[in-house]
Amino acid sequence: MQQSRRLGFEIDLVPSDASGQIDVAALDKMIGPKTKLIAITHVPTQGGLVNPAVEVGKVAKKHGVLYMLDACQSVGQIKVDVAEIGCDILSGPGRKFLRGPRGTGFLYVRQDILDQIDPPFVDLHSATWTETNGYELAKDARRFQNWESYVAGRVGLMEAVRYARAVGVAHIEAHVAELAQDLRDELSTIKGIAVHDLGQNKSGIVTFTKDGTDSKAIAANLREQTINVSVAPVTAARLDFEARNLPAMIRASVHYFNTHDEIARFVDAVKTTD
Structure with missing residues (x-):
């Protein structure tokens, strides 16, 4: 905009x-x-x-x-x-x-x-000052990069990529999909819980609400039990929230290191959370 x-x-x-x-x-x-x-x-x-x-x-x-x-x-x-x-x-x-x-x-x-x-914007890393009133952009991706950058962060980013590849992207995708669907299925059995996920294919992001309970209060309660979730507010995706008349939602994101036992513990915690 x-x-x-x-x-x-x-x-x-x-x-x-x-x-x-x-x-x-x-x-x-x-x-x-x-x-x-x-x-x-x-x-x-x-x-x-x-x-x-x-x-x-x-x-x-x-x-x-x-x-x-x-x-x-x-x-x-x-x-x-x-x-x-x-x-x-x-x-x-x-x-x-x-x-x-x-x-x-x-x-x-x-x-x-x-x-x-x-x-x-460009600087003396992303472009060469070729004449008094002229410059030439780098021929490759460096034209989008600043001179000063977070070197330690880039090293860490590359290590994260190596780690994910070592685990295997196909394995990650399959395990995340299985855990997320397990979570959706279990949450759907709890009275007052509504799972709001859409799409023909679904990701590891599971969003839900609980009748009569503020999502921020649920997140705070779960955090006290060492369970970390986030709250997706209306301002994060206004077009979707307003079209479906949704309030802020709990967002529970599973990943490849999670287990089915952790899903069961999470569901039990949600049952008793107000």
């Missing part, structure tokens, strides 16, 4: 389909001669769904439109292959499911579109 106000372009919102994920057929019909970019979130911060990124990539390729994917919640828990997805740009943080250091992140830009993108 800030950039649209600053630069004057328009944002068109693609509707969701019956499952709650992006409606790919509607997206295909909405693209016109003025469409410059498709930008979607792979795995939203709430609601559990995994958007059909590969299918969106096919639409982008069909129309010759740039495609940017926010992989904030997907990298580290499911397979993310830019070639298979067909995205031109992909961004993600080091923390979250990749379990790297805070303050780190990464940006992928397809090589043959580099010159279509003007970095927000």
